[in-house]
Amino acid sequence: MATPLPTPGVGRTPEPPDAGGACASCALAPEATRLARLGLDPGRYSHVVALAGNPNTGKSTVFNALTGLRQHVGNWAGKTVARAEGGFSYGGVGYRIVDLPGTYSLLSASADEDVARDVLLFGRPDVTVVVVDATRLERNLPLVLQVRQITGRVVVALNLVDEARRHGITVDVRHLARELGVPVVATAARRGEGLPDLLAAIEQVATTDDPPAPLRLVHHDPELERAVATLADQVAARFPSLPNTRWVALRLLEGDPGIEAAVRDGSLGDQAAPTVGAAG
Amino acid sequence: MTLDELPRGDRAVVTALDIRGGARRRLMDLGLLPGSAVHAEMTSPLGDPTAYEIRGALVVLRREQARAVHVEPEGR
Numbered sequence: 099m100a101t102p103l104p105t106p107g108v109g110r111t112p113e114p115p116d117a118g119g120a121c122a123s124c125a126l127a128p129e130a131t132r133l134a135r136l137g138l139d140p141g142r143y144s145h146v147v148a149l150a151g152n153p154n155t156g157k158s159t160v161f162n163a164l165t166g167l168r169q170h171v172g173n174w175a176g177k178t179v180a181r182a183e184g185g186f187s188y189g190g191v192g193y194r195i196v197d198l199p200g201t202y203s204l205l206s207a208s209a210d211e212d213v214a215r216d217v218l219l220f221g222r223p224d225v226t227v228v229v230v231d232a233t234r235l236e237r238n239l240p241l242v243l244q245v246r247q248i249t250g251r252v253v254v255a256l257n258l259v260d261e262a263r264r265h266g267i268t269v270d271v272r273h274l275a276r277e278l279g280v281p282v283v284a285t286a287a288r289r290g291e292g293l294p295d296l297l298a299a300i301e302q303v304a305t306t307d308d309p310p311a312p313l314r315l316v317h318h319d320p321e322l323e324r325a326v327a328t329l330a331d332q333v334a335a336r337f338p339s340l341p342n343t344r345w346v347a348l349r350l351l352e353g354d355p356g357i358e359a360a361v362r363d364g365s366l367g368d369q370a371a372p373t374v375g376a377a378g
Numbered sequence: 379m380t381l382d383e384l385p386r387g388d389r390a391v392v393t394a395l396d397i398r399g400g401a402r403r404r405l406m407d408l409g410l411l412p413g414s415a416v417h418a419e420m421t422s423p424l425g426d427p428t429a430y431e432i433r434g435a436l437v438v439l440r441r442e443q444a445r446a447v448h449v450e451p452e453g454r
Contacts (some may be wrong), residue, residue: 203407234434237409 133297135166136185136192143185143192145304148217150245151229152238153200156257158182159287160229160296161197188297193304196223202237204244205354212356218248219342220365224304227296229255232262232269232284242278243313247345250310252280253299260286279310312342325351337366379451381430382444384418390449391415397446409433410447 151157161167165184182197198217199210218226228245230238235256245252256269275282281299285292303309317323329347333340340346346366349357360366384390392414395402409432410416417431426441439447 203403205403205407237433237435240407240409 132189133164133293134187135164136187137166141185141192143194145191145193145224146221147193147195147300147304148221148223148226149195149197149229150214150218150226150241151198151200151255151257152202152231152234152241155200155229155231155238156287157200157229158197160227160255160257160285161195163287163290163293164195164297188301191301193300196221202241204241204248216356218245220360222249223251225251225253225300227253227255227300229257229287232256232259233265233267235269246278246280246313247315248312248342250280250312250341251303251306252278253296253303254278254280254282255287255292255296256282256284257287259284260289260291279313312345314344315348322351333361336361340366379449380445381416381418381439381447381449382428382441384416384449384451386418386421386428389415389417389452391452392447393450394448395446396448401443401446405443405447408437409435410437415452416447416449 149157149161161182161184164186166186167182167184183194184197185192185194187193196217198214201208201211201214204211204215204218217223226245226249228242230242242252242254254274256271256274259269262269269284271282271284281303283292283296283299285296287293317326326344326347329350330343333343333346333350337343346357346361350361357366379390380396381390381392392410392412394412395405395410397405414432419429419431419436421428427438428441428444429436429438430444431437
């Protein structure tokens with residue numbers, strides 16, 4: 099438990115660690131010492147990263163690998179109850195990272211899914227890393243598509259590739275990235291495999307000024323399409339900075355109470371969102 | 379035929395979901411969509427609920443949930 103972690107003072111942007119200092123005991127390759135794990139305290143941060151994924155995809159393992167924390171790795175339902183937060187610094191830039199509860203969906207009404215959805219929608223993280231299980235990709239991709247409908251600032255961590263290899267499963271990472279329109283990085287977080295690439299992808303998405311647009315569902319029912327378009331225009335007029343008005347319109351049509359409330363009280367357009375980004 | 383009638387050990391493909399709202403959403407989130415392959419794996423001693431293999435995971439459904447799922451049994 100006494101692994102020394104670099105803990106810079108609050109409010110001070112940490113110096114990039116010197117080689118070998120921060121990462122002596124970690125599983126990352128030496129060149130990844132651009133990474134400094136900041137444990138619970140991100141200090142001053144420039145970017146917010148949300149970690150989403152189905153249950154049992156290794157989200158918390160990725161979280162711990164990035165922050166140096168050793169929290170709550172275990173396999174039972176609802177382990178990450180609300181959300182865990184931590185920090186790391188990469189290339190001298192501070193990141194705050196939020197570990198969301200594991201969910202299959204952002205649409206069913208369960209408390210876990212509400213937490214995950216609210217962080218993505220109202221917190222507007224700079225990057226959402228969706229951790230997927232390479233051995234059960236088909237089961238994991240619906241969540242990726244749902245997140246892609248909310249934001250284009252997404253990195254897919256194709257985790258457990260070591261296990262997939264053992265089962266004779268190879269995933270065409272480049273093809274998947276092309277289809278999804280966002281970076282896909284193969285990882286085996288337990289062994290640190292792929293983490294340097296994951297960090298580079300996170301940095302790239304966090305700093306781009308031109309993220310891919312949210313995925314747009316095409317509705318083949320003209321009546322539904324008209325209703326979505328009309329409502330989306332009204333949502334856009336009320337919340338001009340919102341990138342995913344069609345998605346919000348569709349939720350309103352479904353009678354989603356959380357979204358209805360957010361439209362009514364205006365929190366949908368709130369940049370300084372209550373969930374992420376507020377307290378430092 | 380509906381999923382609750384699928385004999386244990388048999389396979390089928392989902393053709394339609396005869397249910398609306400949140401319950402439909404939930405089934406879809408669990409991987410039950412038109413075109414999904416389903417395998418009736420095991421039944422509890424009283425015949426309800428039943429565990430189905432769907433897209434690489436075991437999903438347990440009550441009879442009234444399974445009754446909403448229309449399936450086409452696979453060639454026998």
